[in-house]
Amino acid sequence: MALDKLTILVEADAGKLQFNRRDKSHLIEAMFNPKSLGITRSVQWESAKAAKRDSPELQYTTANPATLTLDLFFDTYDRPQADKPSVYVHMKKLVDLTLVKGDKHRPPVCQLFWGAQEMIFQGVLQNLDQNYTMFLENGVPVRATAKCTFMQWRANASDLKKQNLMSADVAKSWTVRRGQTLASIAAEEYLDPANWRDIAAANGIDDPLALAPGTTLLLPALPVGRLSPGSRRNREEP
Structure with missing residues (x-):
């Protein structure tokens, strides 16, 4: 052979x-x-x-x-x-x-x-x-x-x-729906509406109220120390 x-x-x-x-x-x-x-x-x-x-x-x-x-x-x-x-x-x-x-x-x-x-x-x-x-x-x-x-x-x-891109410590994109604000998006993604400032800074937004439906935003990854205990990442961890 x-x-x-x-x-x-x-x-x-x-x-x-x-x-x-x-x-x-x-x-x-x-x-x-x-x-x-x-x-x-x-x-x-x-x-x-x-x-x-x-x-x-x-x-x-x-x-x-x-x-x-x-x-x-x-x-x-x-x-x-x-x-x-x-x-x-x-x-x-x-x-x-x-x-x-x-x-x-x-x-x-x-x-x-x-x-x-x-x-x-x-x-x-x-x-x-x-x-x-x-x-x-x-x-x-x-x-x-x-x-x-x-x-x-x-x-x-x-x-x-092969990746799980749903956790809050991974950057991702978000398409704005009617009636949403930066604070509501931060509350849904990070479970902390105060994190709207991170989204505004990442997207160069000066007026957080002027958010048009259909706009695509970058949701930045947050450091481990700033993740809320109830964030998506922490909810997914065993």
Whole structure:
């Protein structure tokens, strides 16, 4: 049984994000499987400003995309044939992952697979470090390594579906209905009408009474320390 090789599936040259595993022209197969895969993920927390607290509550702010690092090895010298092609034929496929092509105005998104597993990572090639280590007498490179760092990529629509945007510590938009005021909106969203000033400041509103129906407002996220005990966020927490 042949050893399964790690493969990099490159998105198709189409307007929408599409992948086709049967399209060999968009498939990069590792010549030798990497010895290891490194995945890094980090999130950012901000300490709530509170007086006389040794350990104030932390508020989640955002997350950084995960990164996957791996080393790929390519060798076109160790083969029985007399001709030794340039290893750059393989390296160029990786270089192309860093170039803007077609109508997308960005480098392509990739999916990584290994064996019978489901997709292990989807992202874009953030960093490529090429190192050519063996050459023929005429200068043709025949051995090289590529240190690759992929950054996680997910479409905005897909990411929003995974989030709960109903809590009061997440910024969102609000369409004004007839009869609503900034105070009534603040009371419904934050359970505290006094927070109308935050909405006014976020939207540059000088006259809180001049609020036309159909207007779209930005409802800013409130720090943890200012959330009402009965706010949507706190009501949803166990």
